[in-house]
Amino acid sequence: MIEAPASAPPPAQSQARALLGLEGVSKHFRVRTTSNPLAPRAVLKAVDDVSLSIAEAETYALVGESGSGKSTLGQVALRLLEPTSGRIVFDGTDITHLPDARMRRLRSGLQVIFQDPLGSLNPRMRVAQIVAEPLRVLGGLTGSELEARTEELIKAVGLDPSRAGARPRSLSGGQRQRVGIARAIALNPRLILADEATSALDVSVQAQIVNLLVDLSEQLGLSYLFIGHGLPVVRQISQRVGVMYLGRIVEDGPTDEVFAEPRHPYTRALIAASPVPRPGERERVRLAGEPPDPLAVPTGCRFRSRCPLATELCANEAPPVVTISPGHTAECHYVT
Amino acid sequence: MIMGEPADSRGPLLEIDRVSVTLHRPGASSLPLVRDATLEVRAGEIVVLVGESGSGKSVTVRTLMGLMQLDGDVEVGGSIRVDGVELSTDDQFGALRGRDLAMVFQEPMSSLDPVFTVGSQLTEALRRRERLDRPAERERLRELLREVGISDPDRVLRSYPHQLSGGMCQRVMIAAALAARPRLLLADEPTTALDVTIQAQILDLIDRLRIEADLGVLLVTHDLGVAAEVADRVVVMYAGRVVETAAPAMIFTRPAHPYTQGLLGSIPLITGPRPDRLPAIDGSVPDPGQLPSGCAFHPRCPRADARCAVEDPPVVAIGDSTTACWHPGQPSPVAAVRDQPPAAEHQDLATGGLQKAGRP
Numbered sequence: 001m002i003e004a005p006a007s008a009p010p011p012a013q014s015q016a017r018a019l020l021g022l023e024g025v026s027k028h029f030r031v032r033t034t035s036n037p038l039a040p041r042a043v044l045k046a047v048d049d050v051s052l053s054i055a056e057a058e059t060y061a062l063v064g065e066s067g068s069g070k071s072t073l074g075q076v077a078l079r080l081l082e083p084t085s086g087r088i089v090f091d092g093t094d095i096t097h098l099p100d101a102r103m104r105r106l107r108s109g110l111q112v113i114f115q116d117p118l119g120s121l122n123p124r125m126r127v128a129q130i131v132a133e134p135l136r137v138l139g140g141l142t143g144s145e146l147e148a149r150t151e152e153l154i155k156a157v158g159l160d161p162s163r164a165g166a167r168p169r170s171l172s173g174g175q176r177q178r179v180g181i182a183r184a185i186a187l188n189p190r191l192i193l194a195d196e197a198t199s200a201l202d203v204s205v206q207a208q209i210v211n212l213l214v215d216l217s218e219q220l221g222l223s224y225l226f227i228g229h230g231l232p233v234v235r236q237i238s239q240r241v242g243v244m245y246l247g248r249i250v251e252d253g254p255t256d257e258v259f260a261e262p263r264h265p266y267t268r269a270l271i272a273a274s275p276v277p278r279p280g281e282r283e284r285v286r287l288a289g290e291p292p293d294p295l296a297v298p299t300g301c302r303f304r305s306r307c308p309l310a311t312e313l314c315a316n317e318a319p320p321v322v323t324i325s326p327g328h329t330a331e332c333h334y335v336t
Numbered sequence: 337m338i339m340g341e342p343a344d345s346r347g348p349l350l351e352i353d354r355v356s357v358t359l360h361r362p363g364a365s366s367l368p369l370v371r372d373a374t375l376e377v378r379a380g381e382i383v384v385l386v387g388e389s390g391s392g393k394s395v396t397v398r399t400l401m402g403l404m405q406l407d408g409d410v411e412v413g414g415s416i417r418v419d420g421v422e423l424s425t426d427d428q429f430g431a432l433r434g435r436d437l438a439m440v441f442q443e444p445m446s447s448l449d450p451v452f453t454v455g456s457q458l459t460e461a462l463r464r465r466e467r468l469d470r471p472a473e474r475e476r477l478r479e480l481l482r483e484v485g486i487s488d489p490d491r492v493l494r495s496y497p498h499q500l501s502g503g504m505c506q507r508v509m510i511a512a513a514l515a516a517r518p519r520l521l522l523a524d525e526p527t528t529a530l531d532v533t534i535q536a537q538i539l540d541l542i543d544r545l546r547i548e549a550d551l552g553v554l555l556v557t558h559d560l561g562v563a564a565e566v567a568d569r570v571v572v573m574y575a576g577r578v579v580e581t582a583a584p585a586m587i588f589t590r591p592a593h594p595y596t597q598g599l600l601g602s603i604p605l606i607t608g609p610r611p612d613r614l615p616a617i618d619g620s621v622p623d624p625g626q627l628p629s630g631c632a633f634h635p636r637c638p639r640a641d642a643r644c645a646v647e648d649p650p651v652v653a654i655g656d657s658t659t660a661c662w663h664p665g666q667p668s669p670v671a672a673v674r675d676q677p678p679a680a681e682h683q684d685l686a687t688g689g690l691q692k693a694g695r696p
Contacts, residue, residue, distance in 0.1 A: 065531040066502075172620040173389075202388040203558060204636075207602035207616035214613065229531065232561075236604035236614060259606055273536040274606055275561030279584040286540065287533045290501055 025086030064244035117176035253328030355414035402429025444505035455493035
């Protein structure tokens with residue numbers, strides 16, 4: 001279906017030292033399913049036994065439909081949410097149960113860029129104040145040192161320094177996202193969680209921000225955990241990709257390999273459904289139905305209710321994790 | 337509805353002729369939201385209106401529904417004709433709205449009324465066209481829901497919107513729009529809030545209805561991929577103007593307007609070679625209150641010259657396409673950029689290389 005990628009992919013870095021490792025991480029929520037406050041609560045497994053690893057200077061992307069658990073997983077990875085079980089290792093330190101005081105010291109190395117730049121910037125602060133705040137509060141910078149570093153950051157994200165006195169309201173969407181990025185890189189983080197960081201932007205501006213994120217990663221040795229629902233942007237920005245379905249990563253591998261030869265039927269369906277600006281070039285494969293209720297995950301393989309390949313085996317047994325090539329796995333009874 | 341005739345022998349179902357929409361603000365300058373937009377939609381045809389935020393694409397379809405005109409501060413100029421009949425007063429729109437003209441909005445959840453069941457909302461839409469007795473009405477509702485791919489219509493009819501998923505609500509919205517057997521469907525970003533797998537289902541559904549009911553469809557989107565998927569014709573808007581109109585085979589391979597070319601170039605693809613950097617368009621979409629002089633695209637345009645900064649280019653027809661540009665149709669930078677080998681050098685922070693990221 002797809003020719004081999006012509007541009008050489010960045011080397012898959014699964015063998016390199018992991019900056020962030022998740023081992024068997026789960027996040028369960030207890031939710032009320034009836035209006036009766038005394039009724040027992042159901043368990044929603046938003047993230048269900050997920051392992052992944054992000055190397056230094058690597059961008060790992062999570063894709064999946066809404067409700068697949070990708071945002072929850074991102075928040076658990078940075079311990080913005082406490083995992084129900086499993087282990088999180090950041091830069092050699094097990095941070096799963098690290099006390100708050102010690103976690104706070106690591107926080108500067110773990111930053112976030114949000115989807116909605118307007119909602120994540122204080123409307124009453126000016127650009128320079130927003131960028132300077134982490135430097136002042138956590139970096140301990142003052143006076144001319146603070147000013148110089150603030151200006152350096154504003155320039156680093158491609159903002160015109162003359163806009164340093166502006167408030168978020170008067171900036172365009174792309175400029176606001178640049179401010180959010182400047183704030184995120186202020187304390188020289190090692191890993192940035194970018195949760196749908198380009199989804200709210202105009203098409204022509206989205207490309208600018210994707211380029212900026214790639215440049216920063218190369219120049220600063222940054223890693224990203226990039227959460228996206230748009231496959232084209234994910235393919236452009238990431239070296240590795242994890243495809244999530246109902247709380248589990250069902251396929252995980254080097255981005256170029258996964259896009260060129262998707263092995264899980266869900267990955268194939270996602271790629272087939274993603275519209276491309278080339279009329280008539282796409283194969284018309286359609287996934288029927290909608291993702292099931294996360295409170296009623298199908299037995300056996302969770303994808304079987306929408307899978308064109310599903311058999312009785314899929315209803316009875318959870319699929320094995322099949323290794324396709326080093327660093328590329330898929331969770332399916334019928335990996336093709 | 338006229339069926340069975342070849343589409344060509346009929347006039348356009350919808351004609352928008354040099355329509356302008358201006359918002360007057362007390363104590364401030366007026367905002368030109370749409371400037372001289374011209375387009376047409378024929379029965380059995382999907383016309384896709386593409387643009388970024390502020391391009392005027394949503395304002396255009398709301399004007400077609402007569403919704404912009406309800407605001408006293410909005411002035412609409414030009415001509416809107418349905419079947420050759422001029423629409424100008426709210427009464428004329430009112431007679432057609434919800435019957436011959438139906439609309440589907442972006443936010444299915446907030447477009448349905450949360451306090452009424454799907455059944456009662458669909459019944460209301462159905463009665464815009466005809467009164468049936470109760471059992472016949474019920475049967476028609478079931479039929480409508482099955483038509484939009486809902487397999488258990490009875491459950492959905494009893495449901496309130498919050499009990500349904502986004503994709504399901506959008507199917508219900510489409511069913512409501514179809515209930516009065518419209519001839520023209522206006523769809524404003526109908527799949528933007530949905531996941532790609534559900535989006536594909538909804539686009540298939542709209543395409544099927546176009547064929548079966550001979551619907552004319554004007555679909556608004558910011559996603560060129562969606563346009564390539566379903567369009568019979570593509571209309572590109574920028575800063576309130578229609579800058580290019582062409583068949584998809586043309587616009588996606590040989591776009592004439594530098595904005596269309598830039599837009600196509602800046603979209604990452606899911607197949608083929610992957611460039612190191614995306615060829616982005618510099619700058620951002622202008623605010624309607626601060627439109628650049630001359631051609632509104634000239635500050636971002638690689639081909640702009642002195643004339644572009646002064647004179648707004650007229651719409652020129654070339655064959656079946658139209659373009660508003662002083663320098664249209666030069667070799668597409670899309671192909672050129674895609675084929676070039678990835679850049680080898682990477683500057684580092686110390687040398688100020690970060691500034692290569694481009695202007696905001």
